Amino acid sequence: MFQAFGVHGPELTPFADMVIDVLLVGLAFALLVTAPRTSRHDVYLLATFVAAVTALRVLLQPVPNVQPVTVAALLVGAQLGARRGVAFAVLVTLLSNLLIGDGWWTVFQAFGWSAVAILGSQLKFGTADKFRSGQFYVAAICSAFMFDFIASLSIITSTTTLSDFAVYLAHGIPFDILHALGNLTFAVWFGHVVFRALESIDSLEELEQSVVEDYVVEG
Amino acid sequence: MVRRTVLACLLLATLSVLVPAQAMTPESWKLEWEIDLADGYITTHPVIDNDTVYVRTSGFWTGEERPQVFAFSTEGEERWNRTSATTVQHDMSPLFLIPSGVGPCGSWPDLMAVGWADGTVEVLRANDGTSLWNRTSATQGWGITGAIAQDGDHLVVPTRTGMMRVCISNGELDFEVELGLGWRNGILTTDDAFWQGDESGNIWKVSRDGTSTLVADLGGSIRHAPIQTSSGIFVHVQRGATSTIHLLNATNNSVVTIHQGGASPAMPVSNERYVVAGDSSSLSIFDCERNCTLVSEHPTTTNGELVWASAQAVWYPVNQPNGKWAVTTLTENGTIASTVNFSTPHDGYGTAAPSFGENRMVMGNDAGVLMMYVQQRSVTTDPQPYDWVPFGGAIVLISLLSIGAYASSINRHQWGWRLVMLVLLVSTLAITPDLSSRWSQSLIENSQTDTSEIWNETWPESWRETQVVIIEIDGEQQVIGGLDGYETALDLTLAAADEASWEVNVESTELGSYVVSINGEEGSGWEYFLNGERAGQSSDRQSVSDSIVLHWRLVRR
Numbered sequence: 001m002f003q004a005f006g007v008h009g010p011e012l013t014p015f016a017d018m019v020i021d022v023l024l025v026g027l028a029f030a031l032l033v034t035a036p037r038t039s040r041h042d043v044y045l046l047a048t049f050v051a052a053v054t055a056l057r058v059l060l061q062p063v064p065n066v067q068p069v070t071v072a073a074l075l076v077g078a079q080l081g082a083r084r085g086v087a088f089a090v091l092v093t094l095l096s097n098l099l100i101g102d103g104w105w106t107v108f109q110a111f112g113w114s115a116v117a118i119l120g121s122q123l124k125f126g127t128a129d130k131f132r133s134g135q136f137y138v139a140a141i142c143s144a145f146m147f148d149f150i151a152s153l154s155i156i157t158s159t160t161t162l163s164d165f166a167v168y169l170a171h172g173i174p175f176d177i178l179h180a181l182g183n184l185t186f187a188v189w190f191g192h193v194v195f196r197a198l199e200s201i202d203s204l205e206e207l208e209q210s211v212v213e214d215y216v217v218e219g
Numbered sequence: 220m221v222r223r224t225v226l227a228c229l230l231l232a233t234l235s236v237l238v239p240a241q242a243m244t245p246e247s248w249k250l251e252w253e254i255d256l257a258d259g260y261i262t263t264h265p266v267i268d269n270d271t272v273y274v275r276t277s278g279f280w281t282g283e284e285r286p287q288v289f290a291f292s293t294e295g296e297e298r299w300n301r302t303s304a305t306t307v308q309h310d311m312s313p314l315f316l317i318p319s320g321v322g323p324c325g326s327w328p329d330l331m332a333v334g335w336a337d338g339t340v341e342v343l344r345a346n347d348g349t350s351l352w353n354r355t356s357a358t359q360g361w362g363i364t365g366a367i368a369q370d371g372d373h374l375v376v377p378t379r380t381g382m383m384r385v386c387i388s389n390g391e392l393d394f395e396v397e398l399g400l401g402w403r404n405g406i407l408t409t410d411d412a413f414w415q416g417d418e419s420g421n422i423w424k425v426s427r428d429g430t431s432t433l434v435a436d437l438g439g440s441i442r443h444a445p446i447q448t449s450s451g452i453f454v455h456v457q458r459g460a461t462s463t464i465h466l467l468n469a470t471n472n473s474v475v476t477i478h479q480g481g482a483s484p485a486m487p488v489s490n491e492r493y494v495v496a497g498d499s500s501s502l503s504i505f506d507c508e509r510n511c512t513l514v515s516e517h518p519t520t521t522n523g524e525l526v527w528a529s530a531q532a533v534w535y536p537v538n539q540p541n542g543k544w545a546v547t548t549l550t551e552n553g554t555i556a557s558t559v560n561f562s563t564p565h566d567g568y569g570t571a572a573p574s575f576g577e578n579r580m581v582m583g584n585d586a587g588v589l590m591m592y593v594q595q596r597s598v599t600t601d602p603q604p605y606d607w608v609p610f611g612g613a614i615v616l617i618s619l620l621s622i623g624a625y626a627s628s629i630n631r632h633q634w635g636w637r638l639v640m641l642v643l644l645v646s647t648l649a650i651t652p653d654l655s656s657r658w659s660q661s662l663i664e665n666s667q668t669d670t671s672e673i674w675n676e677t678w679p680e681s682w683r684e685t686q687v688v689i690i691e692i693d694g695e696q697q698v699i700g701g702l703d704g705y706e707t708a709l710d711l712t713l714a715a716a717d718e719a720s721w722e723v724n725v726e727s728t729e730l731g732s733y734v735v736s737i738n739g740e741e742g743s744g745w746e747y748f749l750n751g752e753r754a755g756q757s758s759d760r761q762s763v764s765d766s767i768v769l770h771w772r773l774v775r776r
Contacts, residue, residue: 064651066644157743157774164753170662171755174655181647185640188633 066182077120079198085117112150144180248592258284261583267576299348322372325388338362346704352390366405394429405444416441443486448507497521514553523570536569688715708758
């Protein structure tokens with residue numbers, strides 16, 4: 001249970017904590033279940049990726065604001081579409097926070113990485129053979145600031161003024177820059193490799209397209 | 220092109236080796252200022268804490284003069300002094316600085332504990348010398364002369380007739396026990412008990428509930444705090460014209476005599492492996508990883524305090540008519556590498572060890588003159604071990620950059636970028652804590668408003684231009700003002716808490732100390748504001764000015 005050192009959002013009761021976790025898990029599964037055709041291989045691959053990124057986040061937790069999940073969410077969103085990207089973001093947030101600390105901020109982190117996954121789904125970054133690395137690197141940098149802003153919303157209380165929030169954000173700028181640099185490092189080292197690996201899973205949009213095409217052909 | 224790149228990289232790497240990250244030359248000392256404390260001797264070491272030097276005087280008081288405790292800035296300006304009008308003589312109990320803290324029996328700001336020869340133990344606020352509390356103990360000719368020790372949130376005081384344990388925050392007595400009569404006898408604190416010697420050569424063990432046990436009778440007089448070593452408890456006993464050194468087995472209370480020395484023993488000191496003892500004949504080094512066997516001796520006369528200035532160098536006053544101070548440096552195996560005399564304008568009899576702060580050393584002797592020395596980079600006195608971590612890190616990073624440059628030069632641009640990014644990330648991680656702290660500080664300094672903008676007209680006028688602390692719980696405010704001299708928000712908070720008898724619970728994390736609760740209220744957390752502006756870092760790292768309103772607010776959801 002969260003013990004307040006400073007102000008990090010409401011102190012949740014175990015029941016409220018559980019309700020939030022259940023709602024987030026429900027959202028993730030609802031998004032996955034809506035897939036019309038998902039092969040067992042794809043499910044295994046996605047689950048493995050969730051587990052690996054979760055483990056990496058836990059492993060890197062002592063390093064201040066170096067967040068492997070951000071680049072991973074960007075890539076999953078780009079390759080597998082917004083729905084699987086959001087499901088991925090929610091699951092990784094929940095699982096890793098169960099290990100490093102769950103609370104009110106989990107909701108905002110899940111939303112933050114979901115937003116990053118949606119950004120990825122809109123940008124696409126080309127194909128494995130024609131990977132638009134420049135666009136990907138810019139997105140990796142921008143997504144750090146986007147995520148940090150959304151996660152920072154968790155500190156807002158009834159007494160927080162706009163000026164207070166601005167001061168809070170200003171104090172965090174060095175760590176935002178660190179997040180962006182970490183993203184860029186992950187992107188340069190592993191971006192293309194992971195992008196290629198994820199290409200073997202058909203995105204929901206591609207699956208839906210193929211279903212439509214099948215009906216058209218059969219019709 | 221490739222050759223040029225490689226050559227450039229090699230040149231960079233070579234330069235990095237030739238320009239080390241820190242100077243390797245040791246330093247010497249230069250007298251910066253001296254202050255004559257008039258009547259009285261300096262018989263116990265001064266204390267340096269950041270920018271303040273504390274010192275006390277002692278002597279045989281016959282006229283109007285009385286012993287005093289002084290606080291000076293490191294530039295030699297007097298900040299405060301405290302005189303005891305009732306003390307008798309022999310004020311030789313070392314000053315004991317207590318950093319601010321909290322514990323089950325309360326919280327306290329930075330304090331200075333003073334044991335007076337009239338039997339009073341007095342705790343002063345370190346910033347202004349005002350008395351926080353005092354407690355008397357029995358006297359027989361004199362009162363407290365030994366070294367006070369800290370045991371968590373309590374002080375353990377060697378009194379003339381025994382020992383007492385008191386709460387630091389309010390002086391409340393935990394226990395007081397009668398042992399043998401004491402003189403300059405300090406206290407050893409171990410996990411399970413306190414150990415103290417007396418003027419009859421007895422060693423006493425006192426448990427934390429105040430139960431005392433006579434552990435050994437060594438005869439003679441024990442005039443120092445026993446020393447815990449890996450071979451047993453080390454005690455130097457004074458016996459007329461000689462002295463003996465003993466090891467006490469704390470498990471079965473057996474005693475072994477390990478050495479016979481000269482008269483008037485000094486107070487031995489330990490650096491974990493080696494114990495250094497002194498007397499009127501010699502300075503002796505004992506290796507306590509080998510049953511405290513005598514390793515080496517140096518002929519000298521030292522009868523007071525000794526101090527480790529580093530892992531291998533011991534400073535001590537030579538107690539003779541024209542006595543100087545001496546520095547004995549040990550080799551890795553405990554033998555004496557060198558002994559160098561250190562002369563001052565006021566050489567003579569002395570028993571007080573020097574004290575060391577950052578680039579500073581302060582000392583005094585029976586002449587009663589306090590002398591401040593600063594380090595100068597020239598003469599070798601004490602070799603410091605070189606920290607290879609920054610150097611090694613720089614070599615690794617430069618090597619990675621070099622490999623990246625080479626990779627780029629042979630058209631492996633992707634690898635070049637990867638290595639450059641890795642170096643950039645690691646470098647940024649290394650500077651982020653410092654950068655973040657400075658950034659937050661600059662934000663606060665730029666945004667801090669004047670206290671006049673949030674001044675409450677109901678507050679006393681005497682609080683203007685002082686440090687004011689507000690604690691707000693559910694809209695109700697408690698205000699403490701008129702505070703002065705506190706340097707961090709946490710110190711200021713603890714000082715205010717002390718004034719108002721608030722319980723403050725602080726928890727340390729790697730990102731700083733956080734106030735978890737005040738008066739038992741946790742809520743969702745405590746947030747604080749400086750002159751109305753939200754602070755951006757933990758309160759122990761947040762510096763505060765001399766005119767500030769610090770506002771703590773409990774947040775509930």
